Amino acid sequence: MMKIVSWNVNGLRACVNKGFYDYFKAVDADVFCVQETKLQEGQIALEIGEEYEQYWNYAEKKGYSGTAMFTRIKPLSVRYGIEEDFEPEGRIITLEFDSFYLITVYTPNSKRDLSRLPYRLEWEERFRNYLRQLDSIKPVVVCGDLNVAHQEIDLKNPKSNVGNSGFTPEERDKMTTLLGSGFIDTFRYLYPERENMYSWWSYMPKIRERNVGWRIDYFLISSRLGTSLQEAEIDCHIMGSDHCPVSVTLEIPGNFGVIKPYEH
Template identity: 75%
Template sequence: MRFISWNVNGLRSCVGKGFLDYFKESDADVFCLQETKLQEGQIELALGEEYSQYWNYAQKKGYSGTAVFTRVKPLSVRYGIEDDEEPEGRIITLEFDRYYFITVYTPNAKRDLSRLDYRLEWEDRFRAYLKQLDELKPVIVCGDLNVAHQEIDLKNWRGNRGNSGFTDQEREKMTTLLGSGFADSFRYLYPDRADAYTWWSNMPKVRERNVGWRIDYFLVSSRLAPSIAEARIDAHVLGSDHCPICLELADE
């Protein structure tokens, strides 16, 4: 099974920059998006009859939003953690035979950290939700988690210590989540690989010089980790300030 996750930072813009070419080339079984930044009816994607499409739109126009396109028909689909609880369109959960699959766009603490307290409370609720699902069957969760977990996960870690996405509190929440029975698929395969990033600032020459952050992840229940065949970062793919990431699980 091949899974793709991509924060497109505005799907309509990304479609104009080669999104569909990459979608076809990737040949994913499940392809999911964060930051679609659109409302229902604002785009129509011709992905082929083999893909079912599921969208979670934010109430606020041009903001947040997630989507999942899947060849495998899910047993059930859920939007948000609780019914009618999540107006920002951040979570979609698909239940399959052998696992739950979740795509998520984690709230940003904001540059001035004005949303840090909300972010930390949200993290606790999200972790509890994942653990609840994990008791029923294994979990795969992916998306823009808006945190560089370790120093190796961003280029200028010294200068960014305490900044949004690299505060001690956000990093500790990721440590706690992983300690709750989940594995970071990329670090599971490549624990020491440096200069592997998924997001770059739009400042001039930053991406060309690969001054980035790894803030997009595929996490899996620890008991699924031995099935990880590949965890890839497609840093060559443009169209967003994030690049796509890929997870491949060996078929049983």
Template identity: 70%
Template sequence: MMNATLKFVSWNVNGLRACVKKGFLDYFQTVDADFFCLQETKLQAGQIMLELGDQYEQYWNYAEKKGYSGTAIFTKHKPFSVWYGLEENTESEGRTITLEYDSFYLVNVYTPNARRDLSRLDLRLQWEERFLNYLTQLNDKKTVIVCGDLNVAHQEIDIKNAKSNIGNSGFTYEERACMTRLQKSGFIDTFRYLYPDRIDAYTWWSYMNKVRERNIGWRIDYFLTSTTLASKIADSRIDTTIMGSDHCPILLEMKDLLA
């Protein structure tokens, strides 16, 4: 039986092996999440052995390409089913994992980057179409919680230097429109739902000198939920003090999820 309040964590670790050397396990144990979702694990099966304790189930989706992409979910709650992809139960770049429970689906995603020169923008927009279709189909069956690095700053409030970044990868009109469309299709950006006007709230910073120190960031990591779950959102926050990656962890607490 699950707890009355469930804690979800999502973190793009930008290479799990490197992140483990920078305190990942200390944070993992301290935060004590029910569900801990990773993106950009950048490893293959057998390249790491995490001792997380008997209470956690581990689910991994590795990219075929070595040292690239990849997702994982560690959970205290064994799911009914696990799905590793969108239309098919496979994903060559290891970008999604879906766990099914009695009253909800949990979808962990690492959205493709359009690249600095926008050479993958068309591929990105095709992905967005497929992902939207996938989520809306799930949402027709039961409620959905989506988390991960969605690689887009949705509104100008979600990026430090909005004007100078318009049209750049992660802040193109096309990518932002996809996020708008997703939300209009029945999903809530939980952070903005609770904190619509909070500024300087970011989840990713460039590795350039002192950029994170000066908080010149982007909010590109999200927890989205079905709109019908709005009343169950207890908190949605950003753990900016946690280092170890160019992203920081984000947390979601849901109450009475099984009610």
């Protein structure tokens, strides 16, 4: 079995002071992925143990975006970005293992005024083509903040949010197209009718207490990994960010990599 966790921490340095280490230790993931690290190289010394390899993709802009992956399983290769091994906003990291690829991603937000929607849609096309290219080689697992509530069941107030950033017809259509390209939304695959399960809440007063949220953090897997999917969870009770962690447990066939030995 392999457990993978994803969490948009909305500033890792702040999250570390709000229980990050407690959750990291308790969840005991084989791979732990984070988005919106909002830091530069050398700004944090993460105390997660020597058994984890650490991979960071920093945004050029300070205090913005950024992703990281911490893995007990030594990857065959690491890639940053899509077309090239570089991505100025630090949004993507790809780890290659023996029998699958694992990608963490922080999808661009189209902004409240939708001024970045055209860029977002173009980016979505490049990202989908990238996933399809990888999927033609070996199965793919994608996790992260995809910045879209796909269906009405995925947010508390769908009718009043139609056309808003993260729930525009264009963004939802891109998710439909991605899933139609041979990928599974793991949580909906296991729980197609489960309501009131969200991964992001506004910081406005009482919003989280009333569970007025959106499910915008996902694990997607290649369709042929469907039989390997054991569990998909949303840890709604975990605080420390405006997002909560999400996870999957997979039974990967064959050898999925080399587990690093614990070093004491």
